Amino acid sequence: MRATDHLRGLLERALAGLAIAWPEKTTIEPPRERAHGDLATNVAMVAAKQARTAPRQLAEKLRETLLASGTDLAAVEVAGPGFLNVTFAPAFWQRSVLEVLGAGDGYGRCDIGRGTRVQVEYVSANPTGPLHIGHGRGAAVGDSLARVLRAAGYDVATEYYINDAGRQMRILGQSILYRYRELLGEPVTEPEDYYRGDYVKDLAQELIDRDGRLLLEMPEEAATDVCRLHGEKRILDGIKQDLADFRVGHEVWFPESTLLAAGAVERTFDDLRAKGLAYDKDGAFWFATTQFGDDKDRVLVKSGGELTYFASDIAYHDDKFHRGFDILVDIWGADHHGYVPRMKACVAALGRDPEKSLKVILVQLVNLLKGGEQIAMSTRAGKFETLADVVAEVGADAARFMFLSRKSDSHLDFDLDAVKQKSMENPVYYVQYAHARVKSLFAKAAERGFDPAPAAADMLALLTTPEDLELLKLLEQYPDTVAAAARAFSPHLVSFYLRELAGRLHRYYTVNPVLTAGDDALVSARLRLLEAVAVVVGNGLSLLGVSAPDKM
Known part of the structure; x- marks a missing residue:
């Protein structure tokens, strides 16, 4: 400040x-x-x-x-x-306009994170089905956090972890093969555990169109692998497209299988064993998490030789640290809250301070409403509203803003009908309209042949009403808001600020005439003040990945 x-x-x-x-x-x-x-x-x-x-x-x-x-x-x-x-004194606050207009797109940026490398890993949904709205909230949080951290001077990399080597992928392959046989009229028995969505049938039909009945001639394991690989590629391609449409990008797509192929898991195991933090017992391989406050030690390799998810997670985080990151940010669903202490123990075992080096952000469930009724979501059962469907219905702007309208670990009711309303009750419209309202004022001024004078101290000295000073003081708080959001790893703070700023602007417009203020100098001063507000609204919306329209 x-x-x-x-x-x-x-x-x-x-x-x-x-x-x-x-x-x-x-x-x-x-x-x-x-x-x-x-x-x-x-x-x-x-x-x-x-x-x-x-x-x-x-x-x-x-x-x-x-x-x-x-x-x-x-x-x-x-x-x-x-x-x-x-x-x-008012003159101190009036200089905020000069500062904002002088910095433009750079207003609000700082260097509190200079020299610190941060990796933000988010979404990382198993490629077993399309992204649903819950994944969308995590995507918005992760992408916006990365934007905020970059604005605060951190060196940020973003990553998506592809779980392509686990049990869920085998189930996907088995599910597609089941539907493949069913579509070809083969006698089949419904599996106890499989993915039921229509997308599985579509994937099976694609294999039929490509390979005909060829898979029926293969051993089941080989046919399952063909189905798994086809499903993984097609689903992952769809995930990447859905995220792109949602204005979310990842610099690195990291397959779990590469950890295994590179021997990273074994190297991490050897390191833990050398530190006395892992041991063999009852045919399994254990991590001594009780040394870090866990209630019991955890299995890394089962007696049958199968790796646990925890084993891959340890090796993955070890790999991240070896890549030179100072802080790792994991964005998980709130149902993983019990996993956080275990992951902190993992980071401590790797020789890092878990409180400084690992930040876990939990994302709570989204209650999707339509017509006042909640929409059930379950990937396995095939009953879910995909992120693509939500974006197609309300747009990326509305979806992103709503996902960031509350703290990520708070429940969120997302009413599809409400966010499509062009009214001041709609928070997305409320903030975007603040930007469009200012642009409209400048357009009207141009139509009348009025060209506001450049902002200068003597002109800005006319901004003395209580409403002027409220806006000026709020503009001055924006850089602090960005810094606070970065320090707390909480991009929703930007959303809160923007709603307050938009509210002040809309109230200002109703109390203080702008184009009809009378004196040309006062008209220019008020236009420049509102221009500064539009700059800050635009900058803040950019951090949320939301557009700042000139017209609405």
Whole structure:
């Protein structure tokens, strides 16, 4: 926050003049009540011991020094046992317009993450069926988080982990083969466990169109492999297309099978064994997770030689660290919350600080509604609303914004009918319309032959109404919002901010005339203020992967 940094600089100089070092416990933050100013600080209270004076007396000295520092401060008051309540002059806030328009697309970017490599792994759905709306929420969170982190200066890579070597893929192959035989009129017995969606029948029909009855002549295991490979490729191609249509991209698609082929799993096992963190027992291979607080040790290799999911996950994270990433971000469904401590133990066993090196973001379920009724979703049963269907019905903008409208670990009701409404009750429309409204004002000004003057300090000095100052102060908060979203790995904070900014703009428009303000200088000042709002709305929407339309 520019105001926080500015006040801190003034206070540091004031303390230095009194031979007082900056106290570590100093806080500078907005007061609970707006009437108490823009910022409040406890610096006099925590520096009083160094000054060998009472907190209020030190506060009075600091107050005098601050007020003598220039014109940026309108008022400084001493409150309670020694708090300083600071109010900035309107000119300080008016400079926000110059800052926003000067930076343009770059406004809000910072370098708090400079030198830190982050890998964000998200979606990573098994290629056993189309993506459903739950995967869509994880995709929106992951992609937007990557955008936010990049805006904050982090070196970010995105990745999709393809589980192409597990039991679910064998079931997919068996499911397609069952439907293949069924479509060819062969006598078949319905498997106990298989994928029932219509897409499985479509995949089987594709094999019939390509190979005819050839698979019937093959051994079952070989025929199952053909079906599995065909299904995996076609489904994965569909997943990639669905994500592209949703404006989500991954720089790396990492197949699990490559871990096995490269011997990465065995190398990780050898490392754990050498550290005394893994052992053989009852024909199985175990990871001593109890050494990291787990309630019991976990199996890595079953007695029959089959790897557990946990084994691959350890090797996969070990591989990520070997690729040079400082922080790994895993985005999982909320049903995996019990797996988090186990993964933290894994990271600790690999010699990393699990609290600093691993961030797990849980994504809660989405209740998809249509016509007021909930739509059931189950990939195995074939009853689900695909992400592609949702995007086709409401658009990528609406879907992404709604997925990011709440904290990721909160339940979300997604009403397909509501997000298609062009009304102020629709949060997507509400924010996008703020951008379009400003663009419309500039278009109307051009139609009237009015060309607003460039933003300048003397012109912006006309922005003195309460509504002006509310917008100006909110514009100044945007860089802090981006930094906070990056530090907390929480892109929804940008969504919250945008709704507040849009709300302030819409209220401003109803209270303060713009094109009919009268004086040309005032019209120009208000247009430039709203232009700055449009820039910030556009920048924020870009971090969410949502477009900022000029017309609606």
